[in-house]
Amino acid sequence: MTETCDLLVAGAGPAGLAHAFWRRRARPDLRVLVAEAAPRAGGWVRTVMRDGWTCEAGPQGFRPNADSDALLDALELRDEVVPAAAAAKRRWVVQDGRLVALPAGPLQLLTTPLFRFRDLLRLVREPWVPRGGTPDESMSAFLSRRFGPATRPLAEAMAHGIFAGDADRLEMRSMFPMAVECEERHGSVLRGLRRRPRPNPRPPRRPVLCSLRGGMERSIRALAEALGESVLLGAPVQRVRREGEGYLVDLGGSRPRRFLAREVALAIPAHAAAGVVAGLDATLAEELRGIRAASVVSVYVGAPRDAFAAPLDGFGFLAPKHPSPLLGVLMTGALFPEHAPAGHMLLRAMSGGAEHPDEAERSDAELLGQARHWLGEYLGMRGQPSFVHVERTRNAIAQYESGHAARLARIAARTAALPGLRLLGASYRQVSVVGQWAEQGSHP
Ligand SMILES: Cc1cc2nc3c(=O)[nH]c(=O)nc-3n(C[C@H](O)[C@H](O)[C@H](O)COP(=O)(O)OP(=O)(O)OC[C@H]3O[C@@H](n4cnc5c(N)ncnc54)[C@H](O)[C@@H]3O)c2cc1C
Known part of the structure; x- marks a missing residue:
């Protein structure tokens, strides 16, 4: 028997749950379902509490911004936000087998052992370095070219910290689009940053990291509660086919079901989405498989x-x-x-x-x-x-590796030919959890 719904979301991670939540809020009349392969909702967001200790399997916290404000307000969770201690600003990096504090401001650059005097001279010469690089330039290549080779260890450490990735493979344009844009528009990252329009009055400083009382999983519980029976657990989306103006979606698990949905949002990792769309568009599936x-x-x-x-x-x-x-x-x-x-x-x-x-x-x-x-x-x-x-x-x-931005453009071109089908989640843009909470989500 084929059941019907307006929107079927695959994946009950932060991206899928937030997308379903915002869509239902905008149009309470729609029948929205979220099909999740695992027996629990949350994706990588999972909090383990044992004997007074709290461990996060995935995100330790989130960097607050307008998107997190919007979602947490809508879920009435603003009072449950726990900012990280002020000391969180202090960070270190390993150099020659010991910890060296990262400079907290420009003055500390003069005393840090991370840079020699001649490295600093190279660093401040950045505004005079001519434009260059390729569209798919790696993070380490971009930073070395603009700020000097002494930035390499920092580039590697940053790639580890944000993406658990390799600075020689990650694409600067996809990781830090603003820095690349500054070079393209102003000929320099530092000049571009200086010329950025600043809001007046300046908004109050936000904490660098926040969690929620009860851990990050609190956000998942609130989203899942708001969506209620619309979240189907243990229901992997196996494949999606075109049917008239909509899509036929097959769910597996212990209770296989088939839905005819007007719209489908695949908020699952790209490698999983590849299998689901293989019968719909083999070229799209191949592109998705390429995102490691x-x-x-x-x-x-x-x-x-x-x-x-x-x-x-x-x-x-x-x-x-x-x-x-x-x-x-x-x-x-x-x-x-x-x-x-x-x-x-x-x-x-x-x-x-x-x-x-x-x-x-x-x-x-x-x-x-x-x-x-x-x-x-x-x-x-x-x-x-x-x-x-x-x-x-x-x-x-x-991993937003070299060629990622070009791949996203090809993916967007393929999905443009599939109206009502959307790809969402951290596989494409914005690797952070807050990127997934945004009302528009993160998609190619
Ligand atoms: C170790 C680690 C640390 C992190 N630290 C931070 C941090 O400190 N701050 C931060 O902002 N972000 C952090 N992140 C990133 C953050 O976890 C992700 O941004 C977020 O989980 C991505 O959400 P998502 O919904 O796109 O994907 P996921 O969380 O991967 O959720 C996808 C869901 O889809 C389901 N699924 C897969 N295939 C199918 C299918 N065929 N049918 C139905 N369902 C399916 C999966 O079971 C899963 O529940 C971290 C991630 C990890 C792993």
């Missing part, structure tokens, strides 16, 4: 605060490219003190990423041993941890 995703391992280690020789009052540290698979360590117990019992610190060591794809296949014991080694080496951790927890997120973070 990296796996990340998070090892949480909790211990009394006095077990660490280093001060733990910041965001955490990032590691540039290295033979070891370390991406960085988040000081989650410093960011959100309520995530650890009183007098204790919780750290999240993250490893793997695009350069170490097999990391998630290693045993818990190996991963834990490795994390403890890093925490000893960089933060002077001594003794046994009071708490450990391991999370593996496989094929989780889309």
Whole structure:
């Protein structure tokens, strides 16, 4: 039997739930359904709370902006927002086997060991560097060309921190479109940033990171509650076919169903969407298959605060490219003190990423041993941890690699020929969770 609906959303991650929520809010008369393959909603957003410790499998938090304000207001969650501690501004990067503080302002550039004097001279020459580069230029190539080769370790650390990716493969235009635009329009990143129109009066400074009381999963519970029975769990979308003006959508799972939907939104990772649309448009499926995703391992280690020789009052540290698979360590117990019992610190060591794809296949014991080694080496951790927890997120973070922007343009051209079909989610633009909360979502 074929059932009908106005909009069928595949995937109950942040993108799918937020899209269904906004569409239903705009048109309560529409029959909107969300089909999720897993037995729970949320995608990578999952909070584990155990014995007074709070661990996030995916996003540690969100960077507040107008989109997060809009969604959290609509869900009546604004009072549940927990800003990260002010110390979150302090960050470090690994250099020659030790932690070096990232400069917090231009004056600290003069004293940081990250740059020699001649590197600084090269850095400030950026406005006079001629335009250049290719449209698909990598992040490391762009930053080296404009600011000098000494920026390479920072580019690598940033690529690790945001995308668990490889700075030599990630595309600058897709990661930081504003920087590329500044070069194109003003001939310089620094000049472009200076000339940006500034709102007057200046809005108050926002925290760099926020979470929610009860962890990030609180946002998922609120969205799922608002959507109620419209969310079908354990219902993987298997394929989508054209049928008249709409689409026939086959759901698998223990209770296979078929829907005729006027509109379909695939808010699932690109590699999963490729399988779903293979029969509809093989070229589109091939393009989607080309968007890779990296796996990340998070090892949480909790211990009394006095077990660490280093001060733990910041965001955490990032590691540039290295033979070891370390991406960085988040000081989650410093960011959100309520995530650890009183007098204790919780750290999240993250490893793997695009350069170490097999990391998630290693045993818990190996991963834990490795994390403890890093925490000893960089933060002077001594003794046994009071708490450990391991999370593996496989094929989780889309890689906007060189050619990504051009690929998105080709994908947009294919979907333009499929009216009513939309691709959403972090595979395309805006890798952050807030990017998925936006009313318009993130799509090619
Ligand atoms: C380790 C890690 C740390 C992160 N840290 C941060 C952070 O600190 N801040 C931040 O802003 N972002 C962070 N992110 C990114 C954030 O998690 C993503 O932006 C967000 O989860 C993307 O949402 P999505 O809905 O596009 O995809 P997903 O979260 O991947 O959800 C997709 C959903 O689709 C479902 N699905 C797949 N195939 C099918 C199918 N055939 N049919 C039906 N359903 C299907 C999946 O089960 C899943 O529920 C992090 C991600 C990871 C993995």
